[in-house]
Amino acid sequence: MEPAVIQDRIVACIDGSALSQSVCHYAIWLAKQMQLPLCFLHVIENVNTSTISDFSGAIGLGASEELLEELTKVEQNRASLLRQQGRVMLQSVEQQAKAQGVDHVTVEQRHGSLVERLVELESSMSLSVIGIRGETHADDQQQLGAQLEALVRSIRKPVFVVNCEFIEPTTFMLAFNGSDGSRRALDFVAYTQGLAQFKWILAYADQNQAGEQILQSAHTRLNRQGFAQLVLEARQSQPEQALLECQARHNVDVTVMGAYSHHPLRGFIFGSFTETMLRKTNKPLLLVH
Amino acid sequence: MSSFFAPVRFAQWRSEWFGQPRQDILAGMVVALALIPEAIAFSIIAGVDPKVGLYASFCIAVTISFLGGRPGMISAATGAMALLMVTLVKDHGLEYLLAASVLTGVIQVVMGIFKLGNLMSFVSRSVVTGFVNALAILIFMAQVPELTNVGWQVYAMTAAGLGIIYLFPYCPGIGKIMPSPLVCILALTIFTLATGLDIRTVGDMGQLPDALPFLHWPLVPLNFETLQIIFPYALGLAVVGLLESLMTATIVDGLTDTPSDKNRECRGQGIANIVSGFFGGMAGCAMIGQSVINVKSGGRGRLSTFFAGALLLVMVVFTNDWVAQIPMAALVAVMIMVSIGTFDWQSIRNLKTYPKSTNMVMISTVVVVVWTHNLALGVFVGVLLAALFFANKVSHFMYVESKLLSENQRRYEVHGQVFFNSAAKFTDHFDFKEALDRVEIDVTQAHFWDISGVHALDMVVLKFRREGADVEVIGLNEASATIIDRFGVHDKKEEIDKVLGGH
Numbered sequence: 202m203e204p205a206v207i208q209d210r211i212v213a214c215i216d217g218s219a220l221s222q223s224v225c226h227y228a229i230w231l232a233k234q235m236q237l238p239l240c241f242l243h244v245i246e247n248v249n250t251s252t253i254s255d256f257s258g259a260i261g262l263g264a265s266e267e268l269l270e271e272l273t274k275v276e277q278n279r280a281s282l283l284r285q286q287g288r289v290m291l292q293s294v295e296q297q298a299k300a301q302g303v304d305h306v307t308v309e310q311r312h313g314s315l316v317e318r319l320v321e322l323e324s325s326m327s328l329s330v331i332g333i334r335g336e337t338h339a340d341d342q343q344q345l346g347a348q349l350e351a352l353v354r355s356i357r358k359p360v361f362v363v364n365c366e367f368i369e370p371t372t373f374m375l376a377f378n379g380s381d382g383s384r385r386a387l388d389f390v391a392y393t394q395g396l397a398q399f400k401w402i403l404a405y406a407d408q409n410q411a412g413e414q415i416l417q418s419a420h421t422r423l424n425r426q427g428f429a430q431l432v433l434e435a436r437q438s439q440p441e442q443a444l445l446e447c448q449a450r451h452n453v454d455v456t457v458m459g460a461y462s463h464h465p466l467r468g469f470i471f472g473s474f475t476e477t478m479l480r481k482t483n484k485p486l487l488l489v490h
Numbered sequence: 491m492s493s494f495f496a497p498v499r500f501a502q503w504r505s506e507w508f509g510q511p512r513q514d515i516l517a518g519m520v521v522a523l524a525l526i527p528e529a530i531a532f533s534i535i536a537g538v539d540p541k542v543g544l545y546a547s548f549c550i551a552v553t554i555s556f557l558g559g560r561p562g563m564i565s566a567a568t569g570a571m572a573l574l575m576v577t578l579v580k581d582h583g584l585e586y587l588l589a590a591s592v593l594t595g596v597i598q599v600v601m602g603i604f605k606l607g608n609l610m611s612f613v614s615r616s617v618v619t620g621f622v623n624a625l626a627i628l629i630f631m632a633q634v635p636e637l638t639n640v641g642w643q644v645y646a647m648t649a650a651g652l653g654i655i656y657l658f659p660y661c662p663g664i665g666k667i668m669p670s671p672l673v674c675i676l677a678l679t680i681f682t683l684a685t686g687l688d689i690r691t692v693g694d695m696g697q698l699p700d701a702l703p704f705l706h707w708p709l710v711p712l713n714f715e716t717l718q719i720i721f722p723y724a725l726g727l728a729v730v731g732l733l734e735s736l737m738t739a740t741i742v743d744g745l746t747d748t749p750s751d752k753n754r755e756c757r758g759q760g761i762a763n764i765v766s767g768f769f770g771g772m773a774g775c776a777m778i779g780q781s782v783i784n785v786k787s788g789g790r791g792r793l794s795t796f797f798a799g800a801l802l803l804v805m806v807v808f809t810n811d812w813v814a815q816i817p818m819a820a821l822v823a824v825m826i827m828v829s830i831g832t833f834d835w836q837s838i839r840n841l842k843t844y845p846k847s848t849n850m851v852m853i854s855t856v857v858v859v860v861w862t863h864n865l866a867l868g869v870f871v872g873v874l875l876a877a878l879f880f881a882n883k884v885s886h887f888m889y890v891e892s893k894l895l896s897e898n899q900r901r902y903e904v905h906g907q908v909f910f911n912s913a914a915k916f917t918d919h920f921d922f923k924e925a926l927d928r929v930e931i932d933v934t935q936a937h938f939w940d941i942s943g944v945h946a947l948d949m950v951v952l953k954f955r956r957e958g959a960d961v962e963v964i965g966l967n968e969a970s971a972t973i974i975d976r977f978g979v980h981d982k983k984e985e986i987d988k989v990l991g992g993h
Contacts, residue, residue, distance in 0.1 A: 258520045
């Protein structure tokens with residue numbers, strides 16, 4: 202196998218939810234722009250919840266063996282059904298990717314936990330693509346996916362969060378305030394292949410200080426990397442609000458920003474900014490660590 | 491600190507506690523109802539007031555729900571532990587039992603820190619089966635005093651109770667939504683009250699809790715003499731508690747198809763027992779029957795264990811007047827159910843097909859436990875027997891080929907495992923009476939596992955020399971590579987080949 206297939210690929214997480222199709226499209230688009238191999242991942246989650254309900258509380262002859270058999274049967278049915286569904290989905294997205302000209306496409310089906318699997322794959326992936334909510338919260342438009350927060354907090358590679366139908370991106374926005382997180386986001390944008398050709402909005406928003414100078418440094422940096430269409434937007438106002446306005450005004454297709462801090466305690470307090478953005482934007486976010 | 495707050499841990503913590511709150515609370519209720527009669531019954535076995543077992547069940551279940559390594563497992567006051575306390579309570583009283591509970595917990599925490607949970611790998615399947623069966627028999631036997639020297643009414647009530655427990659689940663509609671042991675207890679209590687039958691009730695067996703447990707330092711002299719009294723009990727309790735907990739954890743692992751942290755469970759059990767001892771409860775451990783009931787009722791998370799413990803206490807404190815009216819016959823019926831449910835009936839059928847040595851290990855474990863009422867002793871005997879049988883089996887893997895090279899020269903080729911158990915057999919393969927000039931002993935294909943093996947070889951060489959022969963031993967270095975006690979694990983192919991194969 203060529204090393205390129207293993208190293209630095211894009212991992213797209215597919216489940217049966219409505220956003221999976223869109224995740225697939227964005228992943229294909231990203232793989233083509235960034236010239237990276239693409240891997241579609243379907244994880245059959247072990248739901249540790251019960252499916253049978255027997256409150257009789259009586260245990261008779263061979264109670265434990267009987268129960269084991271019963272539970273095995275229930276889970277066997279569920280797992281084989283999920284496995285088949287997953288395989289069909291994976292086959293379909295693999296064909297789509299190949300048809301659209303992605304060279305290296307692999308699929309992977311696993312049992313276990315999505316977050317754990319992505320952490321295992323972390324070293325060989327440059328980006329993961331995931332829907333903002335999975336099957337469990339499919340109906341609830343307000344709720345973030347059960348896995349998303351854990352995932353964003355656990356893996357140290359960028360996460361592309363899909364929250365809408367696929368629209369081919371032309372305009373990008375980088376939220377930049379000079380913090381460590383936003384500097385890492387800037388590094389990622391600067392070093393990633395295939396992003397220089399798009400229109401980029403460099404947005405700064407802070408209530409306390411003006412950010413023209415901070416933005417200027419980012420501007421110089423990207424300019425040097427061949428980014429031609431750069432627009433600077435500095436606001437002295439409440440960050441979330443300003444960024445959302447900016448998104449709307451420029452018709453931004455994808456927003457890039459630094460993500461939750463990995464420092465555990467700080468994450469609980471300051472992580473809310475990422476969360477607000479996740480809840481309020483209706484275009485994909487690329488969270489960089 | 492940081493590892494506790496680490497994101498993945500937090501997500502896991504959340505799913506362990508609140509992964510399925512509705513099912514866990516319902517299962518916790520079923521378990522709490524089933525725990526009450528058991529906790530009372532086990533207190534009676536240990537010879538203490540029912541409140542000691544009930545406080546213990548509350549403390550242990552609640553503590554272990556936070557600190558245990560196996561979510562969904564139920565721990566409380568148990569029969570296995572109660573049986574070990576009988577003489578301590580009889581000879582020295584309750585306060586010594588409380589002190590012993592605390593010491594048990596301390597020993598278990600130490601065992602957990604030293605990762606002795608890993609030693610469970612020495613406990614073979616047949617020993618586990620023997621343990622479970624012995625436990626079931628002991629729980630049943632503990633009910634016998636309640637059934638001797640009593641009127642026919644008690645027998646009739648017990649039989650009716652068992653009938654309700656096993657037939658009620660088949661009732662269409664309500665059968666699967668109401669715990670049948672509870673229905674049994676309610677029905678028999680109402681019947682007794684209505685008819686004014688004069689039979690023994692729970693109230694006759696001792697004090698029930700009328701308040702929440704309070705922190706209480708065991709009133710024992712803090713001296714060496716006390717330690718001498720309680721230490722042997724505490725050690726037995728610690729070992730049995732961990733054995734039953736880890737066995738139960740394995741069963742729950744299997745039922746739910748999820749892993750558990752065995753060493754964390756050991757430490758959790760220890761802390762739970764310390765808490766129990768300080769709050770006036772006896773030592774306990776995980777319960778096989780209750781854990782099966784919990785899983786069967788849909789319990790998977792920590793919440794069900796917590797809820798079971800908390801609800802148990804609330805119910806008993808607020809309804810102690812009613813609990814006191816429960817006839818012992820109803821309790822006996824429930825305990826007989828527990829004993830039947832705990833027994834591994836498959837193992838009886840397996841007796842026909844399993845090898846004799848396996849059966850012997852299982853039956854010896856049962857016999858020793860039933861005879862001594864000490865599960866630790868039974869497990870010790872079982873493990874020992876299993877190890878001996880294993881050594882015996884391996885010793886069959888040895889043979890010696892010999893051929894005459896010339897008229898006065900013979901070559902012996904040793905194949906297989908030479909160790910303490912096969913050393914004598916090894917020596918028997920050599921014919922010292924044969925008059926030879928030269929003897930070659932090729933041990934390239936053999937493995938010497940211990941000093942007994944090497945010693946046997948030395949003696950063979952000496953004997954041949956005494957008969958006047960020249961002796962040459964070939965390949966000893968390779969053959970003795972297995973003697974060295976290595977703490978490393980040979981789990982790589984090349985390493986195993988180096989020691990075992992390829993020469």
